[in-house]
Amino acid sequence: MTRFQRFPTAPARLVLAWRAAALVAAALIVGGLLALSGRDVFVLGELVLRSTVGSRFGLEDLALFMTPLVLTGAAVTVTSRIGLWNIGGEGQFYLGAIGAAGVGLYMPGPQIVVLPLMALAAIACGMAWIVVPTLARAYAGVSEIITTLLLNFVAGLLTYWLATGPWRDRVTGALASSGRISDAIPELWGVVHWGFPLSLAIAAGLAAIMTWTSWGYEVRVSGANPGAARYAGMPMRGRVIAVMLLSGALAALAGMFEVAGTVHRLQGGMADNFGYLGIVVAVLARRSCLAVIPAALLMALILDAGIVLQTQQLAATAVLAITGLVLLLIAIGDELAHYRPVAPASSTRSGAAA
Amino acid sequence: MEMPSAAPGTPPVLQLVGICKYFPGVIANEDVNLDVRPGEILALLGENGAGKSTLMNVVTGIYQPDAGEMILDGYGAEFASPQEAIRAGVGMVHQHFKLVPAFTVAENIHLGWSETPRNASPAVLEARTRALSEQFGFPVNPSARVEDLSAGEQQRVEILRVLARRARLLILDEPTAVLTPAEARDLFSALRAFRAGGNAVIIISHKLDEVMEISDRVTILRGGRNVGTWETRECSPRMLAATMVGREIVPQDMRARSEGAAPRGVAPELSLRGVSVRDERGVETLSDVTLDVFGGEILGIAGVAGNGQRELTEVLTGLLSPERGEVLLGGQTAPPGADAFARSGVGHIPQDRLHSALAPPLGTTDNMALREYRAPPIGGSGLFRADAALALAREIVGLAEVRIPDFGAPVRNLSGGNQQRLVARREMRIASRVLVAAYPSRGLDIGAIATMHRYFAELRDKGVAIVLVSEDLEELLNLSDRIGVMFHGRLMATLDAEDADIERIGLLMGGRDVGEDVASGGGVA
């Protein structure tokens, strides 16, 4: 008789296998429900596949979705490694977009100079946006979850105000956006710009830093047990500050890529939940910076499929429900990955009444 | 194997038949038979990692057995959860308490209990708690917050919580490890009263004297298997120790130097000069302490826990910088910070390993690198070389004689004794000048304690200065060259171990300064 037992660790192999099963289950459930409501599941399925992974246009779209998701996902992941949660990716994304747009709109110059300046301005703005929660956390122990979250709303409104007020487009008179920024990140493949490979490289680089540097080790230990970090004389406060600023910078870079790579303007609402979805990506990635990449791919697939389904007259709320279902099933799969069969006792048993 | 024969007419409260429990790569329990009868206290003995906690977790439904059965009052029983176990009258008080620190005693007693009256006011809960406390003879203060209680008081709350749910079998996992001797005495008289009511107790302990005093029968586990059950009055501590470890433990006088041992240093390795420390509430927790530790000696620190020992060890290891006074390392003003102390050769076995010495969710590799990750081969030029860290971890694990099936698996899953061995070995590696050890034998079995003492003696013979904080006077007298006694943050006196007797130390521990040659600031030899 084999028993299944819950183990405290889940091997990556099992997590992957269960997640694959979860995706299949989600597809079956959604397919079943759509069939019941009288839709042709195969036509819909084919359409979704063709317009995501099955065509060049779809692949380009996926890459464009993935770029900000990798960065905002990495932003949350780095804080989770030290035991904190930056919920303010959305706000830092906006600030990054503002910083980049400010430079792009008002500092003419050769592209080779302006683009790096846009990135630097974005990073500086993103860090500035997280600096108060950071210091409150490091010096007063104020929960960063609340402070970073609240600043999102401020950042969103600030962006609207700039895009419709002082920086509004005076050329075309578009209502909710700034003028067009001429400096753009060069394109690599269709509409996919260099921000895409760059974001993948950043995630890989972060993974390397977290695993192969003593800084990453200190972050790991501080996150696992602050008491042990103090005991070993690690500069805990310094690490918390550095990690949170890094997190703000990553989310802000996502905003810069979006401005300079895809939208080419500052627009109200342009963060489009990428900051919040970064939290989902981080949860899917289970604290691994490298796993952020496949997690962002999955998230991008879900977003993209959702858009396709909406064009087929599926309500936006139904799409949201499907997203929730996928995430729920994956969470269940993650839990199941903790269970493994244990060998039955028979082989070593000697007589009980010796 | 010796099968205990039940006394005629009294079916055991609980009987275990052929219980097996496996973890990946570890046999925690195999083929364990055991019975407890009404009106008896059964002691469960065994080395660290012998599987005592696991077996009791199986009994109380935290784990499910992989084979074997449980018979309760003559009927087969299976518990899917501790709640089911307590409903059947089997309750356990764990090694690590499971109370809610921010709640009051009354709230903790009533938490998750079907008999808690709905919407009861705090006054009602407190009155009920007071009644229970009188009924079972466990004095508690119902309105106190658990976080403000001492370990002994918290334990009383835990026990009362179990008894209130009408437990007939009470399981205690190393209950006296955190108690002062007086608290342990109170606990034992309460257990005797509980037994007199026809109830049963299983008590896990490493302290053989206690086992001899309190238990009626003794069951010993070794390597997850039951090696036998005896009537306590037929046992001697020595025989129990030998059976537990599987070999004779010969008590040694650790104070004797080995041949070619480094002589006691002439200049102190580590010194405190008039050191005072205040806690965040402004209370002086360490007052004007002056002491010297010399290479090649063991300085024992005696005292009831909570009299400034924690602060003393933290100052001695650079974790706490004194508010007043000076810390000298090798005669020089010590560099600030725990990291600098560690690099100058100061090792530290702290009193709460899970809170400070280890990162429980991380693996053995990461945890063993904690002291040496900054320098090559692991560190250097900002890198962390995982392969070098793994090699170091393997080396420490080998020296500590711990079996680690998976170096990446969280150390939280190791038994308490194995965690302690790993920490001790890691710290002894870096302690080239000083080793500060706080309660190093807490939670260790006697075999492991003897080994640890031998290591300390070897370290001393190599010329390292050792500060040993302990509540166990016998341990201190057996190892130390000098003994300092702490009371209310003061070092009452430092005595030469040769002319220190237990009486005198006991009086000093209680704050009574009786010696003629005792300087108030702590004399130095």
Ligand SMILES: Nc1ncnc2c1ncn2[C@@H]1O[C@H](COP(=O)(O)OP(=O)(O)O)[C@@H](O)[C@H]1O
């Ligand atoms: N959850 C767990 N996962 C893996 N191994 C475990 C777990 N709990 C205990 N063990 C292992 O089982 C053995 C018995 O442990 P334990 O019952 O805690 O011993 P004891 O209480 O007698 O010191 C040890 O080798 C320990 O490392």
Ligand SMILES: [Mg+2]
């Ligand atoms: Mg145990």
